[in-house]
Amino acid sequence: MAFDKIFLNARFDGGARHHIAVKDGRIAALLPADAPASGAETIDLGNALVVPGFVEGHIHLDTSFYGDAWRPHKPCTDGFNVHERVAFQAENMAEAAPMDVRARNQLDLCIGHGSVGLKSLETILRVREEYKSLIDIQLVAFPQSGILTSPGTPQLLDEAIGLGANLVGGLDPASFDRDVEKHLDVVFGVASKHGVDVDIHLHDMGTLGAFEIEQIAARTRALGMEGHVAISHAYGLGDITADQLKGVADILARSGVAIMTNAPGARNFPPILALRGAGVTVFSGNDNIRDSWWPYGDGDMLRRATTLGYRSGFNVDEELRIAFDVVTSSGAKALRLEGYGLHVGAKADFVTLNAEHVPEAVVAVPQGRAVYKAGMLVALDGRVVGKQR
Numbered sequence: 329m330a331f332d333k334i335f336l337n338a339r340f341d342g343g344a345r346h347h348i349a350v351k352d353g354r355i356a357a358l359l360p361a362d363a364p365a366s367g368a369e370t371i372d373l374g375n376a377l378v379v380p381g382f383v384e385g386h387i388h389l390d391t392s393f394y395g396d397a398w399r400p401h402k403p404c405t406d407g408f409n410v411h412e413r414v415a416f417q418a419e420n421m422a423e424a425a426p427m428d429v430r431a432r433n434q435l436d437l438c439i440g441h442g443s444v445g446l447k448s449l450e451t452i453l454r455v456r457e458e459y460k461s462l463i464d465i466q467l468v469a470f471p472q473s474g475i476l477t478s479p480g481t482p483q484l485l486d487e488a489i490g491l492g493a494n495l496v497g498g499l500d501p502a503s504f505d506r507d508v509e510k511h512l513d514v515v516f517g518v519a520s521k522h523g524v525d526v527d528i529h530l531h532d533m534g535t536l537g538a539f540e541i542e543q544i545a546a547r548t549r550a551l552g553m554e555g556h557v558a559i560s561h562a563y564g565l566g567d568i569t570a571d572q573l574k575g576v577a578d579i580l581a582r583s584g585v586a587i588m589t590n591a592p593g594a595r596n597f598p599p600i601l602a603l604r605g606a607g608v609t610v611f612s613g614n615d616n617i618r619d620s621w622w623p624y625g626d627g628d629m630l631r632r633a634t635t636l637g638y639r640s641g642f643n644v645d646e647e648l649r650i651a652f653d654v655v656t657s658s659g660a661k662a663l664r665l666e667g668y669g670l671h672v673g674a675k676a677d678f679v680t681l682n683a684e685h686v687p688e689a690v691v692a693v694p695q696g697r698a699v700y701k702a703g704m705l706v707a708l709d710g711r712v713v714g715k716q717r
């Protein structure tokens with residue numbers, strides 16, 4: 329077979345060395361490292377560790393100030409309150425740089441660090457089109473101000489899908505909209521009408537959150553949407569008892585509902601090992617980057633793996649590999665990315681890292697990465713290259 333390109337001297341986690349042969353943007357062969365490579369353009373990776381591109385499974389591209397003026401964080405007046413944070417956000421957004429400029433800043437940050445797939449909670453269709461050769465973007469029609477409490481929102485969600493959003497979202501059906509069933513009627517109604525996936529933001533904690541998770545899972549099974557529904561945050565999973573967790577985890581696994589966690593700040597968050605052990609797909613994202621919700625976030629999913637591992641108490645190599653899996657393969661599974669991985673037939677979307685192996689990469693977060701999308705260099709040392717506008 330004639331190849332378009334051969335990436336020489338790639339080192340995979342576990343130590344195997346290959347030349348990666350690429351044809352039409354996909355991995356066409358993994359050649360033995362001592363095989364003669366000729367007849368195609370060659371790029372020597374110099375025995376760098378090669379890993380599949382990162383999957384940013386939850387980010388708000390419209391709300392960040394990244395690349396704009398620094399805005400000091402405004403705390404809630406009486407403990408965390410989603411309504412108040414949304415109001416602060418509206419004030420900040422009125423003064424921020426145009427949304428597409430800020431969205432591009434964040435996308436460049438994500439691609440620079442090695443993300444090849446991304447799920448954003450806003451419908452920035454034009455920017456998605458502009459970046460389509462650099463990163464696969466899924467857009468969620470997300471009701472930031474609730475569905476039932478904001479008249480007209482069901483129609484807006486429906487229209488957003490019609491305009492090209494990939495998924496329909498929801499937000500705290502109980503605490504925000506005060507009516508779990510009516511809220512889920514709208515979300516799953518739009519999903520089944522258009523045949524799109526669902527991603528629901530759920531901050532509700534404890535047994536209230538667990539109850540909503542069960543209701544979402546029941547809807548998922550009733551509509552045969554197993555594998556097409558995600559719940560983001562799901563804080564409730566982090567503060568129910570072990571017995572309650574076991575029950576809910578089994579329901580999630582049976583219903584094919586994935587859980588997104590970014591292991592945020594001083595909060596209980598879903599226990600990654602217990603959920604994975606029950607068969608639940610757990611993936612991750614940066615969520616908010618330098619915006620009205622918090623000043624943190626750098627668009628680097630490898631650093632997110634460090635945070636996930638650190639907050640989960642992961643120390644042994646096997647656990648560090650799990651943190652890495654959450655930001656790579658599990659993310660790809662949750663987002664249903666086609667052709668993900670480092671096998672023959674997969675898209676040639678990969679990142680080179682200066683690390684001995686994955687466990688070291690998770691704790692060291694090495695810089696000096698090269699990011700390839702469909703076999704093309706798209707970022708080097710944190711900077712996007714070859715962007716066409």
Ligand SMILES: [Zn+2]
Nearest residue numbers: 386388615616
């Ligand atoms: Zn979010």
